Amino acid sequence: MNMILSEVSESLRRKKMMTFFLMLGILVFLLSVILIIISYVHLQEKESSVSSFKGLHVYRISDSLYEDSEFKAYLDEPEALDRLKHYYTYLEENLNETFIHVSQQPLFIPTDQIEIDESFLEGYEEGNPRPIYNDEYTVKTVTLNEQALNLFPIQVMEGETLTSEDFDHSNAPGQIPVLLGAAYSEYFEVGDHIKADYLFQEFELEVKGFLKENQFVSSPSEPEVFLDRNIVIPAQQFAEPNSEEEEGFQERHYFNLIWGAIYSESERDAVEAALEEAKAASRFPHAIMMGSPTTPLGQLFEAIAESIYWLLFIATVLFIVCIFGISMMLRKKIQDNYKNMMIHLISGGSMRQLFLYSVAEIAVLVGLPTILLVLVIMGFNVPLLVLMVIFLCALALMILAIIPLYLHFRRLPVSRLLKREE
Structure with a gap:
């Protein structure tokens, strides 16, 4: 040898x-x-994690009030906010299809509560992180409606996940329960409270739990949104506003929520018919379906x-x-x-x-x-x-x-x- x-x-x-x-x-x-x-x-x-998407088509929906004049004209109509809320509630509860809302609305957090690096900031992935303004960080968030939370395989490594009660703001007015991405675990603990500005309205965020690493959600515009450095916000349902300021916030909030997608096995004609029923039932005629249907996560x-x-x-x-x-x-x-x-x-x-x-x-x-x-x-x-x-x-x-x-x-x-x- x-x-x-x-x-x-x-x-x-x-x-x-x-x-x-x-x-x-x-x-x-x-x-x-x-x-x-x-x-x-x-x-x-x-x-395997998105097996629930198999066989589904994605139909994007939004409002048709593109011009400022059209938007303002609608808000001047009687019961404008109530009809908008009713339309969103119908999409959530009565559509007989899966309505998914996933949005990335930035959140403003005072710098005296936390010291984070730019990877948590809005625009970081595009190479243009938002600078600190008025002593506030512009952090990344993902807002999900309840059906999106149930559809996507989001798992918690510490604390608790969101429940149906967390989507109803009347359960804890002024407070929003949230899930933090895994990277936030070195800055906060379960039960911590964070002051934040959401759509120019101040709220107190309550940390319910931390997500496991590499959790993600999907939207028609972005097939894979990783949540490691995001704050996950449940889409809030609000009671009647008590002031003009609160009414203005709710109008902004609900117009943001009705932008989403219908995930369905049905053909386009059937989904369009269901959308027309939602418009008629809520007396909100300003909803449209955009473009051709796509496949969930197809590009990914x-x-x-x-x-x-x-x-x-x-x-x-x-x-x-x-x-x-x-x-x-x-x-x-x-x-x-x-x-x-x-x-x-x-x-x-x-x-x-x-x-x-x-x-x-x-x-x-x-x-x-x-x-x-x-x-x-x-x-x-x-x-x-x-x-x-x-x-x-x-x-x-x-x-x-x-x-x-x-x-x-x-x-x-x-x-x-x-x-x-x-």
Whole structure:
């Protein structure tokens, strides 16, 4: 065994550059395999977590009061706010379809309550975080109606999730229960209260719980909104306003809430008919359906699937290149060392020993980068499945590199070469 290892070590040192690039190629191949597995697991987790979306179409709805003059004219009509509230309540409770409201309305929090970095601020993902203004942070929030909370797989790691009572503001006037993204856990605790400005109205937020990492929701405009650095606000239902200021706030609030989407298995005609019933029942004729229906999370799944396709393509190419490279290197070595091989045979050696030298060389070429990669990734708590797949890929690489080498040894004209050597 020592003699084999010595021979292999000497052989690899003689072709340092080729050895280096082959090992590098094998390492990149195995890395691409890891990325494929992680991407596939990620896709499967996403699909399983949003299984309730399967078979649904997304129909976006909004109000049709685009012009300021139209908006103001409606607010001057009798019972304008009551009809608006009735329309939203109908969407929530009587539509016989799933109405989802997901909005990202920024929230203003005084800087004396918390000191956070810019990753929590509105506009950070676009590379333009909102600066501090009037000693207030403009933080990211996601407002969800109750049906959205039930549809999306949002899980809490600490505290409690939101309940139906949390959507009714009359249960605790002036206070809104919220869920904080996982990244907020280092700044607040369950039960803390946060003063905040929402749509130019002051509220006190009560922290009910913290979300697990990598929780997300989806909207027609943005297929994946991660909540790690967001405040999740339940869409509040308010009682009759007591002042003009409160009435103005509720008008802004409810016009924001009626922008959403209907998630349905039905065709467009059936959904439009249901929307017309909602408009008639609430005497709110200013609702429309926008654009063509889409598929929930369709763009997200397509992007992940495309990434997996290209990773699989790269891994396949590298797999072929590695096999071809190893085989060619060892075949060239055999051709260049006919004389040494014949001396080995004349001295009492065997073809089996020569073949074992080459197999050992393949094992070292594949084994070293494999072991190195495994030692590195073990520090990241990767699943056992990933390690098993890496070893299986390395084993397959070795076997497929040995097969052409074995066939080459079988075709060697040993007797003729021995006569020539004599």
